[in-house]
Amino acid sequence: MTREEFDAAARRLPGATMDVQWGDDCIYKVGGKMFAGTDGGYTNCSFKVTDIAFEALTEQGRARPAPYMARAKWVMFDDLAALDPAEVEGWLATSHALVAAKLTRKARAEIGLA
Template sequence: MTRPGFEAFILTLPRATLVRQWRDDSVAKIGGKIFALLDRDPGEVWLKVSDMAYELLTELDGIRPAPYFARAGWVAISAASPLRGDEVEAYIAEAHRLVASKLSRKVRAELGLA
């Protein structure tokens, strides 16, 4: 996934924000919490997934536990994975939903997500 494509898709998600941090990675947040990022080197999409998806996805070629984030149920999806672009986007949207659902009731209400 390219940076322009990643960033454009993120901005279609309700109340999602983008920042560039660390090594100029594109980092997607909801309510100040990270739900996905584009690691420009080596060019992977890192995102939060459910426990079941973590187990299934990490069995596929081109998908690995995300460094530093794996303990929180994150995967790193490379361009070599068998997932199509629309499937990666569906996982990003689910990551957004998962992280948003863990925000406090007050923060969700402030964001209009309650």
């Protein structure tokens, strides 16, 4: 997956924004809460996954627990370019949905997720 594909897929999600934080990391948010991130060069990517996906992806060695965020069930893929774009789009949509579900009803309504 290319940086352009990742950025477009993340920004297509309802209410998604991107901020540059912690140096040059690109952090994608919904309602002010992180749902995905990459390093500035878009060489790796991280996002929240379900408990089952976290176990499967880390046990199979496809991903590793994301630094600082593993306790919240985030995974990191070290080579974004090697990932299938359709698969990443699905993970981004799932991560977005998991994070958006925790927003207040008012916040969800403000970004069109009522």
